[in-house]
Amino acid sequence: MATEAPTLRRTPLYDKHVALGAKIVPFAGYEMPIQYEGIVAEHRAVRSAAGLFDLSHMGEFGFRGRGAGAFVDRLVSSDIAGLAVGQARYGLLTNDRGTIVDDVIVYRTAEAEYLMVVNAANIAKDRAHVLAHLTKDVVFDDRSLDTALVAIQGPRAAGILATTTQDHSDSLPSFGVMPARIAAVKATVARTGYTGEDGFEVFIASNDAERVWDALLAAGSEPGIKPIGLGARDTLRLEARFSLYGNDIDETTDPIEAGLGWTCKLDKDFTGRDAIAAKKAAGPERKLVGLVVEGGVARHGHEVVKGGEVVGRVTSGTYGPTVEKNIALAYVPTALSKVGAVLAVRIRGKDVPATVVKTPFYRRPE
Amino acid sequence: MSTVPNDLRYSKEHEWVRADGDVATIGITHFAQEQLGDVVFVELPEKGSTVRQFSSLGVVESVKAASDLYAPISGEVIERNVKVIEKPELVNSEPYGNGWMIKVRLADKGELNQLLSPTDYRSHIGETAGAGGD
Numbered sequence: 001m002a003t004e005a006p007t008l009r010r011t012p013l014y015d016k017h018v019a020l021g022a023k024i025v026p027f028a029g030y031e032m033p034i035q036y037e038g039i040v041a042e043h044r045a046v047r048s049a050a051g052l053f054d055l056s057h058m059g060e061f062g063f064r065g066r067g068a069g070a071f072v073d074r075l076v077s078s079d080i081a082g083l084a085v086g087q088a089r090y091g092l093l094t095n096d097r098g099t100i101v102d103d104v105i106v107y108r109t110a111e112a113e114y115l116m117v118v119n120a121a122n123i124a125k126d127r128a129h130v131l132a133h134l135t136k137d138v139v140f141d142d143r144s145l146d147t148a149l150v151a152i153q154g155p156r157a158a159g160i161l162a163t164t165t166q167d168h169s170d171s172l173p174s175f176g177v178m179p180a181r182i183a184a185v186k187a188t189v190a191r192t193g194y195t196g197e198d199g200f201e202v203f204i205a206s207n208d209a210e211r212v213w214d215a216l217l218a219a220g221s222e223p224g225i226k227p228i229g230l231g232a233r234d235t236l237r238l239e240a241r242f243s244l245y246g247n248d249i250d251e252t253t254d255p256i257e258a259g260l261g262w263t264c265k266l267d268k269d270f271t272g273r274d275a276i277a278a279k280k281a282a283g284p285e286r287k288l289v290g291l292v293v294e295g296g297v298a299r300h301g302h303e304v305v306k307g308g309e310v311v312g313r314v315t316s317g318t319y320g321p322t323v324e325k326n327i328a329l330a331y332v333p334t335a336l337s338k339v340g341a342v343l344a345v346r347i348r349g350k351d352v353p354a355t356v357v358k359t360p361f362y363r364r365p366e
Numbered sequence: 367m368s369t370v371p372n373d374l375r376y377s378k379e380h381e382w383v384r385a386d387g388d389v390a391t392i393g394i395t396h397f398a399q400e401q402l403g404d405v406v407f408v409e410l411p412e413k414g415s416t417v418r419q420f421s422s423l424g425v426v427e428s429v430k431a432a433s434d435l436y437a438p439i440s441g442e443v444i445e446r447n448v449k450v451i452e453k454p455e456l457v458n459s460e461p462y463g464n465g466w467m468i469k470v471r472l473a474d475k476g477e478l479n480q481l482l483s484p485t486d487y488r489s490h491i492g493e494t495a496g497a498g499g500d
Contacts, residue, residue, distance in 0.1 A: 039429040040404040040455075231403070231430060297407050297427045319406035319429050326407070348425065348432070 011056035012148050012209035020227050027230055028120035030057040035229040042232035043321040046195055047364075050154035050220050051228035055201070056209060059123035059144040061116040061130065067137030072114050075133060075271060076106055077255065077264040083108040088175045088190055091263050092255055093118075093129060098275025100249045100258065102126050105192055107177040115177075115188065115203070117149070119245045133271065148209035152216055153199030153236075155364075156223040161189075161200055163219045164212075169200070183215030194233065196240025196362055238327060239320045239362035241290060247300055248288060248315040248329050257284040257331065259359075286312065287337040290359035291328040293317070296347040298328035298354065303346040306336055314345060320361055327361045328354070369396040371462055375478055376487035377420070377438035382462065385478055390439050393466040394426065394457060397491045402428040405457040410446040410468055417443060417470060419477050424467065426457065439477050441470030 008031045017024065022033035033054065035042065045051050063072050073080040078091030085108050093101040102122045107115040118126045123144050134140055152161055162170035167180035169189040177190040185208040193199035204212050217225060228236075234244070243249045249258050256264075256279045266277050291298065291314075298317030303310045317328035328345065336343060339358050344351035374382040380398035384391040399405065407427035417423045417437035424435040446468045450456050456465040472478075482490060 034430075035403065038404055235429060296409070297432065299432070319404075319427075321404075321429070 009057075011054055012206040013054040013056060013150075013213055016210060016213055017054065017227070022227070022229060025230070028057055030120065032057060033227070033229040035231045036227050039229070039231040039235060040321045042226055042228045043235050045224060045226040046154045046197055046228060046232065046236055047322050048155070049224040049226075050152060050156040050160055051195070051226055051232070052213065052216055052220065053151040053153065053228050053233060054209075054213070055149040055151055056147070056206070057120040058149055059118040059120060059126065059142070060147040060149070060203065061118060061126070062141045062143055063114040063116065063138055064110075064112055065137050065139045066112060067135055068112050068114055068139075069108075071133075071135055071138045072106055072116065074269060075130065076104065076116075077270055077272070077276070078106075079265045079268070080106050080108075080114070081268065085109070085111055086177055088177050088192055092260060093126060094255065094270070094272030094276065095129075095251065096272060096275060098254050098272045098279055099251045100245070100253055100255060100260075101129055101251060103243060103245055103249060103260075107188070107190055109177060109179070109188060121246060146206055148204050148206045148212075149201060150204070150209065150212055150216065151193055151199060151201045152220070152225075153193045153195040153228075154197045154225075156220065156225070157197070157199040160216060160220040160223060160225060164215050165189075172200075174198075183212050185212050187212065194240075194242055195236040196242070196360065197236075197364055234316075235318050235321055238316050238318055238329070239322055239360065241329070241360035243288075244316055253288075253331075254279050254284075256280050257286050258288050284334055286331045287334050288315065288329055288331055289337045289356045290361060291317075291330055291343070291345065291354040292357050292361075293326040293328055293345050293352055293354045296345070296350070296352040297326050298330070298345040298347065298352075302328075304330045304332055304354070305344045305346050305351050308351075310346075311336060311343070317345075323361045325361070332356070370484050370488050370491075372484045374462070374484065375438070375481035376484070376490070377436060377481055378490060379436045379438075380491075381436060381438040383438045383478065383481060385472065385475070388472045388475070389444065389469055390441065390472050391466050391469050392423075392438060393461055394435065395487075395491075396461050399458045399461045399465070402426060402430075402433060402457075404429045405454045408450050408454045408457065408467070410451065411443050413443050413446060415443050416473075417441060417468075419480070426454075435467065437470075438481055439470065440473040442473070443468050444471050445469040
């Protein structure tokens, strides 16, 4: 056959998305649902009740063996050595230049077993990064293609999850992880997410994905669970000021300017540690700040302007359905990064006022 | 409600025109709002400015993306819909009603003949959907 555009993969839940009326778009090599009912309705469902996400495109790396803990600790910026079994932590993969290869969550699932979840678009790159550093006392396997990931997020998520399991995984602490059975299917359940709400991520074998998806949708029907596409996933994460790799962070950005210095445990040894420590000591020249834009929607790539001069660039921007404002993240010079600083975003040639605000834009009620 | 009302004329870019004497009301179609998704921002020309047939008149932003609006007809803007600027979601909920964009004084009624009839517009959006692009 003649060569064609690279074939897009489908997650094991593809047929479910089509049956639910999803609009499907290519994303990170997958045909993914961008929306079902509509971004705003889906966004609100997650903030007020619950939403169900298919994240099976994301990558799952397993590390086990005697040296696994020490190895992952040297690879990731945060305190992996300090994780007890059943705990998870957010962190960064960084390179020797101290810039960001990916952002990940590491779960310690057993005494000498770690699970790392990586961004779908970065699976091949991260695998190479891992293999370049791998030591003999660690068994590494990339389980991305065999693993499905379903997230249930929102204030009603715990109650819904509880009706599908007898393992009390619904009472996990935040960033806790445990083996459990969900809808009688063997799963790994973690209290993690990317929406700014309480919620869970459920790892299962690809073959079991439909069963778990259907069970959670059915269990959530009364509280009003909705399937959520990538569109609302983006508005939810941006309101909560979670970085999106490829937009807000990448290999041209470092953790200090990205506001991710808190993920870097500089008193341990990890790849990129020295470069990041130097950047921290010197102080960042620019910072990733939150903007509220009056009179237009800022988008990735728009220029940030001060006194008619381009001073920075928007990395993410949208209308925030819960905060009901046009919000954005942008890199701006440190001198212009203070909360209250008045800048502008150049939207279609017009300089639209934008104010630096405190982030997250949205914080869930206690 | 019909998704392509019979009393309007249409542009290929999915705007509609309701002509009443020498005044025309302009909006975007049900099909257009559905393609855009939730509309969150509308930018319209000032009263007193003029718009030219098939050239840009403003912008509609949905949560996802910005899209240009094209004038289906030439004329002077005599009113812009303040309600839709304040509540852009009207474009989704009432594309042919309170979600209208501007009213213009027609420069040339003959231009209406260059627009699509409801029947032609129906087949136009059939074709658009069939081609699989948006």
